[in-house]
Amino acid sequence: MSLLRLVGRPLLASMFVAGGMSSVRSPKDVTPLAEPVVNPIRERVPVLPERTEQVVRLSGGVQVAAGVLLGLGRMPRLSALALAATLVPTTLAGHRYWDAEDDSTRAQQRIHFLKNLSMLGGLLIAADDTGGAPSMLWRSRHTARGLQRNAGLVRRTVRATAGPAAAVGGIKARLPH
Structure with missing residues (x-):
């Protein structure tokens, strides 16, 4: 303070x-x-x-x-x-x-x-006066934006890896056991 x-x-x-x-x-x-x-x-x-x-x-x-x-x-x-x-x-x-x-x-x-x-x-x-600390409203908005960014990253990662993973799964299914 x-x-x-x-x-x-x-x-x-x-x-x-x-x-x-x-x-x-x-x-x-x-x-x-x-x-x-x-x-x-x-x-x-x-x-x-x-x-x-x-x-x-x-x-x-x-x-x-x-x-x-x-x-x-x-x-x-x-x-x-x-x-x-x-x-x-x-x-x-x-x-x-x-x-x-x-x-x-x-x-x-x-x-x-x-x-x-x-x-x-x-x-x-x-x-x-927030005393130099962010307000609750700012912190909640900042957290929500971070969660949105993380969700977008997960979505892009799933999309990027889903195609190659499906291809590998298809190849494995055709191989003899």
Whole structure:
């Protein structure tokens, strides 16, 4: 693993572990902000809990677990995708700068909104990062091409040897025993 990955993943994950712990410990602090975002999501994803407080706690738990895994470099691509999935509703719920009434609050919320967009970009890059190793999709395609090449080689070999083998077999059949 490169030094940049070794240092960068825990740095990226730290914000999610800290924020997730806060959501797990005291979800009531953000439940009023989350309500307008959670309700439309709950309509599309019926497996989510009924109470917004539980959804906030669940999201926080996902952030803690995925953040720790990303920081440790375990399943980093899946962890980054999970964090990205929780970051979008968190950003839309927590940093609605367009609804802020005074200019200083609007400016501060816009900064946080853009910071979260930057973190989302980092997570998407981390989700695409194979760490120098080929992805599963590439490996499966590469293996399939190799199998096709080998099958073609076997087919050509059988064709090339079938004629002479048949001729030898015919000659042997005519010889006295």
